[in-house]
Amino acid sequence: MQASSYNKFSQHLRQTFGQRVQKLPLNAGFSCPNRDGVLSSLGCIYCGACGAASPLLDNLPTLKKQFERARQALTKKYGNCKFIAYFQAFTNTYAPVEELKKLYDEALSWDRDNIVGLAIGTRPDCVSxxxxxxxxDYAKRYYFWLELGLQSSHDRTLELINRGHAVAQFANAVKRAKQRNLRICTHIILGLPGETTEEMLATASFLNHQQVDAVKLHGLYVLKDTPLAAMYGRGGYIPLTFAEYISLACDFLERLSPDIIIQRLTSDPPLNTLIAPQWMLDKFKILNGIEQELARRNSKQGEASLLGS
Ligand code: SF4
Structure with a gap:
């Protein structure tokens, strides 16, 4: 655990590589069984047309063009740095393995000096x-992360948000991935419809008992043309306020084991389709708010988990 208030991914990367390393988002054009009709054609109730693709990609047609655009933007923002090729949008293991291998190999071949790792975002029911x-095999040769969406440790919530998989499938995927020594990052959302504060915080405790290495946390946001937008429109969903998210994120961090790396506490909602809440666009303010609140509490990640609560 670092001296800072939570176990920051940027620090972990610096310790591992001795310099700044940035994830470089890619959209390989995958679909998702929860959108293409195999499990459902609706998708998770919050899933927008871009399937969590980074705004950096801006609908660029080829992976190589996406890489060049993202590299340019990241270098402009951070100066010289190394990259992790990050297959982010939709379900990035949803294709025959030969096809997956071709795509991953292609991404790793663009800049062998500066692409130092690979990260694959997917669903727990799509990892045979x-x-x-x-x-x-990639994890033996590269710095590697498997990112598994879970969002909540409660089956009732997963049903309500139409995830199309259960918590047990996540636990099974983690177990099988760990048998192969893969690093695992789990995506969690705060403010899902119908969840109480206690249920959200129980998800932190659940993760402490799974072999996950990292967590990405963000608040739920409402995008146009989603089932969640319809729910929001008829008053059936009220997004978290800024103050509520800051408080919940700090509560969550306090309950999370200090060994778990925090890859993210914010999100990148697409500006043109975001309905609410608008405060989610100000990542700097959110991160500052969390730091300040933890300082005000004289607290840090794992403070409550260490006390056994
Ligand atoms: S699993 Fe991801 S891509 Fe699939 S519907 Fe849910 S949010 Fe969208």
Missing amino acids: DEVLDLLA
């Missing part, structure tokens, strides 16, 4: 043993 074996 065959896929995990493929990923394990």
Whole structure:
């Protein structure tokens, strides 16, 4: 655990590589079984047309063009740095393994000096043993992260948000990935419809008992043309306020084991389709708010988990 108030990914990367390393987002044009009709054609109730793709990509047609655009933008912002090729949008293991291998190999070949790692975002029900074996092969040769969406440790919530998988499938995927020594990052959302504060914080405790290495946390936001937008429109969903998110994120961090790396506490809602809440666009203010609140509490990540609560 670092001296700072939470276990920051940027610090972990600096310790590992001795310099700044940035994730470089890619959209390989995958679909998702929760959108293409295999499980559902609706998707998770909050899933927008871009499937969590980074605004950096801006609908660029080829992976190579996306890479060049993102590299340019990241270098402009951060100066010289190394990159992790991050297959981010939709479900990035949802294809035959030969096809996956071709895409991952292509991304890793663009700049062998500066692309130092690979990160693959997917669903826990889309990682067969065959896929995990493929990923394990990359993990032997590259710095590697498997990112699994979970969002909540409560099956009732997963049903309500139409995730199309259960918590047990997540636990099973983690177990099989860990048998292959893969680093695992889990995505969690605060402010999901119907969840109480206690339920959200129970998800932190649940993660402490899974073999996850990192967490990405953000608040739920409402995008145009989603089932959540319809729910919001008829008053059936009220987004978290800025103050509520700051307080909940700090509560969550306090309950989370200090060994778990925090990859993210904010999100990148697409500006043109974001309905609410607008405060989510100000990442700097959110991160500052969390730091200040933890300082005000004289607290840090794991403070409550260490006390056994
Ligand atoms: S799993 Fe991801 S891509 Fe699939 S519907 Fe849910 S949010 Fe969208």
